[in-house]
Amino acid sequence: MTELRESLIRKRYAAERRFRIYGASALVLTAVFLALLLASIISQAVPAFTEKTVVLDVMIDPAEADPANPAAGNYDGMVKAALKQVLPDARNRAERKALNGLLSSGAGDELRRMVIADPALIGQTVTLPVLLSADATLYLKGLQARVAVSAGAAPVAIAPAEGGEGLILTGPGVSTEPGLSPGQIVMSGSAALRITAVESGTASAEALTPIDASLSALTPGTWKTLSFSAPEADRRTSDLQATWLEQLKDAGRIETGFAWRFFTAGDSREPELAGIRGALVGSLLTVAVALALALPLGVAAAIYLEQFAPKNRLTDLIEVNINNLAAVPSIIFGLLGLAVFLNFFGMPRSAPVVGGLVLALLVLPTIIIASRAALKAVPPSITEAALGVGASHQQAVFHHVLPLALPGIMTGTILGLARAFGETAPLLMIGMVAFIADVPHGFTDAATVLPVQVFLWSDLPELAFKNKTAAAIIVLLAVLFVLNAAAIYLRRRFERRW
């Protein structure tokens, strides 16, 4: 048969093309997912790396700070007073609270540190950047609600409304582009009004800040409007607070800086003060314990199984167990840690020792399997040569085989460590889920680890914490990247192909 039906051939080639496309699309979809993942996390994380501060001249009142005990001074009060000096318009208690709400609850910490370092500053006036609250920071970064600022192009006349309540605005500025609309804020210098209604060229407004009675007209170039994408009730920054922040901005007092605090501070309930230092130190301690336990145990077990173990039931049992443990879900190891280490042995909850123990057991099978592969790759001729000159089997293994297998063992260990660094579930079981503000100092202090920190922050509703979560993830991924790159470098550089 020399002639096959043309249509069938065409169909078959079409099927071939389709099949190839399916395969390629699978890979493309996976790549797209990965790209989406990284892009969304990076875009969430970027705001967390900058912080906003307001530059204030703070008078360090000797009545509030004692040179003999500089740490106990009322620095928060001093800072708030300094802010009040710049923005004196708060008329009542609610407004004063709103004003203080612009500052972080830890605003006085920097000042405290300065005075402790140099008590001679007491009595002087110091100019320093003071940390703003998370909401104020988010507002200034434009993340809370979009704010459009437009300069007033046409003149507006202001007159008190009939009845005394509120103000009426008239004039070309009301209707000419961009015009005024309800909910907007009109600012001119330190005066601010909120537009309540606009009707046929006339706008009614109420004063947010005390308006000087002499203010009767706004000339082009001296006023601007703020328009929000969400009404005040849906925002965490009120109109008044927004106005104050704009005024501070106009006065050039707002500074943006890199948030070193993120790396130097421990956890906090306030998003702007929270940092990953505690979690990083905790991770380091925990993984160190895991390494110290899993590496010697794993290599020793691998050496025994690969070189010395006789072929009997005990060896089979051990090997079966190792393969099983490699596939056990990680949370089970957490249960083990909870029942045995915490309950039975009474070890301290949430300590790096316990976390390290649990992680060591978790990565032990991986290290054993990788080390066995590395040992197996060393050709038997090396062992035979050593035996030939009269070395004992152990001497041959420890003096000759093990050093040659070391690069492979290190690679496997680093990869195991990388996995341990990213583990969360088992550590939740042993209690590393508490809110811990202090940086742990020892292996028995309560601590948390970076992935658990990510988990804890991700649960919190504030937008600022979402940014921090993403930023912590970036740090976590960076560490993993470095570890994996180190393993690959080791493998390329030192592993020999026999």
Added chain:
Amino acid sequence: MNAAVPYQTVVTPASPRIMAERPMKITARGVDVYYGDKHAINQLSIDIPDRAVSAFIGPSGCGKSTFLRAINRMNDTIPSCRVTGDIVIDGDDIYDSKLDVVQLRARVGMVFQKPNPFPKAIYENVAYGPRIHGMAKNKAELDVIVEQSLRKAGLWEEVKDRLAHPGTGLSGGQQQRLCIARAIAVNPEVILMDEPCSALDPIATAKIEELIDELRQNYCIVIVTHSMQQAARVSQLTAFFHLGTLVEYGDTDEMFTAPQEKRTQDYITGRFG
């Protein structure tokens, strides 16, 4: 009779008669095959007749398998392989870019050195080719093709009761006959055999040689073999390859009793290879 073509090789006097008796099936002119930089086949020209067995002999690495694989374009699966020159089967240039390789391989079947039945049922092994080429309209027709192919391969009586058993469960010789049945099932015109008996014991080998003798009445068979005795037993024409070149080609009996080239003589008498 085909027009006399300028051979670069030496042809013993008797062969033009054989050539005249049978039509030329495969014609190669000036074929070069390269693996990367390695020049494996050097300016090969040969005519292979239909309904006869042509044997390729020669020492290891001389290019006989390479040339065999060039005839059904199996070399295409090797990325570094390059083929130049003409190979024509029944007037079709098989390296023409418009030629469909899939159809070519249905016309030119291949049996490999180590039997490679699919890990499927015996029936499925034989039915695979006809299925994908749409050669049967229904199961009944497929059954017929399978039975015929197995009969032609001399395997039917042995496996007719266990067609659902895996092909890999047969003995080596049976597996090779299964592979031959599989190749026959797509109704080829040419069957290429790459050392088909080298992995088999003498009894299985004898059976396969018997089979080849029957098959040559209907197919053009080209067999690569290490064994000169086999070539002598089984083929009508023999081609001797050495270092990528076709050294001598002609009637089998003539080649083995009175070779024209010294290299051929040396190989046949066992001085090398």
Added chain:
Amino acid sequence: MFLWAIVLAVLMASGAFLAGRRHALALAVAGEARLHSLPSYHGLLLGAAALIGGLALAIVAGLLLGPQSPLTPAAAVLGAVAAAIPLYRRSSVDFRARNAFERVVMLVLLACSAVAVLTTIGIVFSVLFETLVFFRSVSPIEFLFGLHWSPTGTPPSFGFVPLLAGTFLITLIAILVAGPLGLLSAIYMAEYAGSQLRGVLKPLLEILAGIPTVVLGFFAALLVAPLIRGTGESMGLAVASESALAAGLVMGMMIVPLISSLSDDIINAVPQSLRDGSYALGATKSETIRRVVIPAALPGIVSAFMLAISRAVGETMIVVMAAGLAANLTANPLAAVTTITVQIATLLVGDQEFDSPKTLSAFALGFVLFFFTLILNYIALRIVQKYREQYD
């Protein structure tokens, strides 16, 4: 205190090493015959004996008297001395110190290997023990077949079936996503992609494999769940904010690299001779893959799928962050369900009293999980072993 015990044991061991070695050297100088073993080995033997003796006695003391007892360091010293002195006495020119030391080393190596067995025993016993305690207050029938899960409710109910259903639903979605994606990727990389492309694609999958699950969980809650909810609502469907679909989708992406790399290995292990046989019959590449290669690789692929299911069932963080706590018994992927691992995590995180049925139920769940993944892994292994001889 225990730390001091360890430190003292190490110090005693070092001292024993030095003493032993010096003694052996002295013997060598004094006598005419050569030492059987190098002096260092005499020293090492003594050192090892001292270390092991000291630690052993310290651990015994710690277990009996409590780790903070000041007697543990004393026990360490005592143990070290008691172990080292007899060996010191036995030191002689003919003494096979190296052999003795190597026997000690061998025992240590064996003990390290046995840690794996100890761990499994530890897991089984601790989880099983607590499960049995649990079953004293809640009947196994109610647990295994109960349809209502509410451990914090009054009265608490411990019906396992909704958890099983939720786990099953999410795992099913994950496999439906990961199976085709993983397998097709593996096929493309093994059969179609050139080595350059492979060099880009393999690291891509390895990166995805290395992303911690807490990150994937965050992404699921951040982007995927709202996206699904938005899309669903624009189509008029009621979608929970923590839908099973969101969690299942992200979990599927998590196991794609697993299926892909295992399948890749398996497909590459299919002998080229089978492919050649198929090409020689005039089959196209896709026909060869679909009809010859994949069927030949099928046992391995099935095994890979089972390992992936096992991994999906045991996964915690993605579901904790993206799936809910509502123990719904439903087959609707747009609803919120909860899984075994979520419940284990929620029940044990926080300060509860350890022996309440609530906490113990988590161990019962853990036991079921352990058992299930064990069986799945065993079956996967057996499938590969049984069909391995196929084309050898």
